[in-house]
Amino acid sequence: MSKQKKPVHALSLPYPDPQWPPVSSDQEQAVLQLLLPLLRPIGEFKRSHVPQSKGKGRAGKTVDTANNDLMPDLYTHLTIGFNSTVRRLEALAGDRSPAILSAPTTTTTPSQNPVNLSVVFVCRQNLPDIMSSSMPLLVATSAPVSSRSQLVELSPQAEAKIAQALQQPRVGVLGLEEGASDAGALLRLVAETFETVTVPWLDQPQRPHYFPVKVKTTLAGNKVNRKRKQPDEG
DSSP states (O other): OOOOEEEEEEEEOSSOOOOOOOOOHHHHHHHHHHHHHHHHHHHHHHHHHSOOOOSOGGGGOOOOGGGGGGSOGGGGGEEESHHHHHHHHHHHHHHHSOOOSSOOSSOOOGGGSOOOEEEEEEOGGGSOHHHHTTHHHHHHHHSOGGGOOEEEEOOHHHHHHHHHHTTOSOOSEEEEETTOTTOHHHHHHHHHHSOOOOOHHHHSOOOOOOOOOEEEEEEEEOOOOOOOOOTTOO
16 A cells, blocks of 8 residues: 655745756867866876775875975865855855845954855856755856856766766766966856856846745655554563
């Protein structure tokens, strides 16, 4: 007997989802030809100065601080991974939020302002939908259209090459800052090749328009409560 699934309801945005810019295989190859040579020196530094883990997780991976000056400068202009990239995009979006009436408790100095990302590479197929689906809107809210990051979707094969170049198991998301050293040709190619993420209801001032409540319904299996047998029960 098959278990009946229980409908689960949740509110969702009434607006259409932002679209991912299209990427062809030729465009992806052109990006990799410029990106991988920039990343390989970082991977070579890690291979030479970061000891291999011996079952101690992060504790076994420490960088030789005496040779930090040898790390390529590009490393400081990257956000490697989902968490660091999302934190940067959220910080950029926070800087654009309207000023509140109450005075801030802390003063932000110019040196603390986050640097805008010129491009965000995402291997959408290797990420759960709950993670990848938020990327277009995060990119759109991080900066106005004129200076907004380019969102470039990469294939799993391209992600594997990037991870190998950086000597990392996985690199599902990679951000590259504006003005990154030696990345001028790559940033020009990305700017000239790919469309910018646009969100009409966010970017374009328009007359007030009513959107009805949008309810997202999914089916979930019923939970079965099993009473644990007590030791004194026969």
